[in-house]
Amino acid sequence: MFVEFIRNNKIAAGVLTFLRVYIGYQWLMGGWGKITGGGFDAGGFIQGAIGKASGEHPAVQGWWASFLEAVALPGADAFTFLVMWGEFLVGIALILGLFTNFAALMGIVMNFAFLFSGTVSTNGQMILITLFLLVAGYNAGRFGLDRYAIPYVRQLFTARKEKNFEPKTVEVH
Template sequence: MVEVRRGTRGKEIIVEENPLSRWLFSNTNSAWIWLLLRLYIGFTWVTAGFGKVTNDAWVGANAGTALEGFMSGALATAAEGGVAGWYASFLENVVIPNAVVFSYMVAWGELLIGLGLVVGLLTGIAAFFGALMNMSFLLAGTVSSNPVMLLIAMLLVLAWKVAGWYGIDRWALPVLGTPWRVKNKE
């Protein structure tokens, strides 16, 4: 533990990061782990998104019909305790009346999240929105692969500094002005 004196009211205590988390989340030698996880979850999102973007019930003349059907099924389980009351209310009063808008958001969101993760562009942001979608699906009562994808997405968010090292982030993050600098070992 390192103590740093600051001001007259006391001291600020900085707790050093443990070696394992420092290696996993800050060392580019761990980037291959994040590459494998990124590609797995990225291709999963691309596949799901592409299937929706090319489906007329999600994006097209009948946009919103698939989403309405999914949400109606979620609402049916709300009475049995499958969906929390507040989330059921959100689905009923916000999502279903705007099913077309949400349908486009889900379809294109899944595809763009997947592409971002596959190519390693804004990996942390893509993983955050992927986790948000997984949480939304879980709240609607769909388990499937969502818990695993949510866990991987949360880890990718934590590893944002090195998760895109084998991807476009390696060059994009420094250009975007993130606090990313290479520290050489002495």
């Protein structure tokens, strides 16, 4: 019943728009600060997270620290780029309501990565709000560019499917 409400109700779409723009602004400002600040380096963050995996009460689980050490740390330059621009682009997409579900999904993935790395901050709150956006589906972007983009993309895929994927009959003897 609640899921049906947030997926179809126009009043819910208005509330979701407010939440979407709020979360989008948080991502946008976080990314913009990293892009323009010039001092962001994911390598330091990754090393700090790896350091939190030891001790009596580790804040970072061993499996995640192993991933950070084996994959993220050697690719720290790529992760620096991905975090800065990922935050910024997720923010823009959520504010505009463009491909809202994909942007929300990417935002929630980043938030979980930050949480796994031992950072609490506002990540839990952002995950909770973003879950509402994900469950709401299309309704979360109803008052945004999704209203125009999603039907257009569906039309493109439908037209392509009709042209290129016609079933061919094969005679069997």
